[in-house]
Every structure is written in structure tokens, then in C-alpha cells.
Amino acid sequence: MIKRKNFVSVMFVVFAVITLSGCSSSDDEQLELLANQGAQALYNEAKRNMNIGNFTAAAQILSSIDSKFPFGPLSHQVQLDLIYSFYKTANPEQTLATIDRFIRLNPNHADVEYALYMRGITNMERDSNLFQSLFNVDRSDRDPSLSREAFEDFRRLIESHPDSKYAADAKQRMLYIKDRLARYEIEVARFYMRREAWVAAANRGRYVLEYFGDTEQVQPALEIMVSSYDQLGLDSLKSNALKTLKLNYPASEFIQ
Template sequence: MKTFRYMAPLVVGVMVSVAGCSSSDDAEEQAALANMGAQQMYQQAQQNMQAGNFSAASNTLSALDSRYPFGPLSHQVQLDLIYSYYKSGKIDETVATIDRFIRLNPNHSDIDYAFYMRGLVNMEADNNLFQELMNIDRSDRDPAKSRQAFDDFRRLIQQYPDSKYAADARKRMMFIKNRLASYEIAIAKFYMRREAYVAAANRGRYVIEHFPDSDQVQRALEIMVSSYEELGLTELRDNAMKTLKLNYPDSRYIG
């Protein structure tokens, strides 16, 4: 305890020193930007992006966007700012910049890119890196961001079917379908454990109706078979079993 008590002032001093350096660096950066013209600022941002320093790039681009909102570089600045925010992990700033670009430039030639990036950002906002690293299954977490991403990609494909981003958007929509179907199955399993068989069967049927091409269809049918069996709904059970046998003959629920 004594050692810690003696070290504490040193640790605090280092933290203050670092904070002071950071503030000093920010002040110097702002001063340098204040003396630059639009072209110089843009070149600086490009250099930062090429070096992988997207945080610095976003700071410069944001300052450039604020200082010259209607300049000849304004559209490209906003597009680069979207990408820099995205690469910096600044989700809220990315979405806000995308929405502003779409609102102000509905007929721009790169509007499809804006919609694609919106879907990409929302899709990644639903991911949890820690859970992935620890191999933790959290299919039951709220998929609101995935639903938004699905809508973003769908809008891109519907409005700009020939976009160079359309093919990747379709692949991502398939991934999202599996994510949403997994969520429904996770909730259905919860209801099964609580013996709420009607609710469980309804979740299974929802997967069949809305995500028939997902990787959760077999599990949905199995839940329906089990739920209808528990409820004594023989006809519905037999219909679900028939579909299960036809499509997934190796299911352990058969026989």
C-alpha cells in the first residue's frame, strides 16, 4: 500500500503531462490549419489518409468542410470525411455526415456510395469485437442496427441496381438475414425454456415466412414441431414435420 501511495503522485503527474501534451498538440494542429488554404488543407488530409492516420484526416476534413462548405472541393471533402470517420470508428459522426450528404446532394453521382457506407456503418455497429474474440454467442442481442443496415442496402439495390456496390450489398444482406433469423431463434428458445409454446411456434413460423433462405430454417421447423407437439396441435405438428423431412432428412427430430 505504501508503494502505491508513493507512486500515485507520479502516475497523476504523468497523466497530467500527457494531457498537457495532447492539448498542446491539438492547439498546434489548429494553429497550423488556420494558416492553410483550402487546397493545402485537403492535401494534408490526403496525406493523413494515405498514412492511415484517419483521426487526423477527419479533423482536417471537418475543419475544411466548416470553413469552405460551398467550395469546389466540398463534395469530395464530405465523401472523404465519411470514410475517415468510418475508419476512425466514429459511428455517430459517420452516419450524421452521410445523412447530410444524402439530404444536400440527392442527385450526386456518388450517392450510391453514401447509401452503401450507411449500411456498412450500421452493420458494423451491430458487431461486438469482444464477443467475437471470446467466441461468445449473443444472437439474442437487439438487432436494431442490423435491421437498419438491411434497409440501407435494400434501398441502394432498389434505387441503384447497377451500382458497383450492389453486389457486395446483396452479400451483406444475406449475412444480415442470417443474423436476424438467429435472433428470432434465440428468442424462440427462450420461450421454449419458459414453456411459452405458442410464442415459440410463432417465432419459428416468422423465420420461415420472412427468412426462408437463411441458415436458421431447419431450427425454426424443429421448434415448430416441438411446440405444436407440446400444445397438442397434431395437424400443425404433422405439417411442420412433413416440411422438415422433405428439406432436412437428417434432423434428429425426425422419427
């Protein structure tokens, strides 16, 4: 009886070890098993991770599919999901690289409009400033090149796909970007004013009127022009700017 009990105990331990060993399989091993089943099994796992918000894992699996099955029936959808997964993991470089590759290889695909939209969104977020968001500090003076790139992305979307479901949102974002670009010009003009570079300041103000006349920066642009022309002794130009300011912004402190 004692020997039988010892035998049963040993077998129980062996069984437990085997069971635990099976449960400790790595994620890589599990993915390898899925890969052996084909692209669809891997894709189902990627979608499962996306659905639960694990976009890092999803991106890894989608990248594996893209590498192993580049011309399969799922290739287009894999690339589109990869764009979104990279975006959600705050990986703008990979997001943009995947977008550009998709557009280059599939210029006539129905979802090119989505790729253009995501390109604009990604560039907008690259231009965002964490310090400004957290502490409400205006940093309009930072380089706006990424905003310009985002504006161009949305412009391309609207021009090539005017009826796109993303068009309305893209237009709203373009208005926001225009105000961002106009604020940058105003900050540059004020910098010139502090340096008493009145001609340069006035030119920046006029530039805002010409190219960003539908933004909220028209009033400060006119005020900069009035002040700069006054310093330059250009009474006629000052008078014209002052008339426009009075007509549109009668509450301005520059109106006496």
C-alpha cells in the same frame, strides 16, 4: 580575439534558439498557415494524412475545410472523405451524421450510392459485438435493430442504384443480415420454449419460415414448430411441420 569568439558563440546560440522555435510550431499554427493558402492546400494535407493512415488528423482537417469553405468546389469530395475518415476512426455517430447530411443536401449526386453503402456498413459494425468476436461467443439474442437498419440501407442502395458497383457486396451483406435476424427469432423462440409458452414459440418458428426461408435457420425453426405443436397437442400442424422437416433435413434428430 576573445571578445570576437564570445560574440560568435552568442550569435550561434541565438541562431539555434530561433531555429528551434521555428521547428516547434504547433499543428494548429501549421494548419492556420495552410488555411491562409486556401482550401486546396488544406485538402492536400488531409489527403496526405489519409494516405499514411492518420485518419484522426485527416478528419480534423477535413472538418475545418467543411466549416470554412462549405460551398467551395471541393465541398462534395471533402464530405465524402470525411465520411470515410470518421468511419476509419470508429466514430459511427459522426459518420452517420455526415452521411445523412450529404444525402439530404445532394440527393441526386452520383456518389449518393457510396453514402448509402457506407451507411449500411456503419450500421452493420454498430451491431457487431466485440466480446463475441474475441471469444467466439454467440450473442444472437441481442437487439437486432441496428442490423435491420443496415438491411434497409442496403435495400435502398440496390433499389435506387441497381447497377451500382456496391450492389453485389450489398446483396451479400443483406443475406448475412437476414441470417442474423433469423437467428435472433430462433433465440426468442427458444426463450419462449423454456417458459413453456408454446404458442409464442411456434409462431416465431413460422415467422422464420415465412420471412427468412432462404437462411440456415429453417431447420431449427421447423424443429421448434414440431416440438411446440407436440406440446400443444396440435397433431395436424405437427405432422405438416414434420413432413417438411423430413423432406428437407432428413438427418434432423427430431425425425424418429
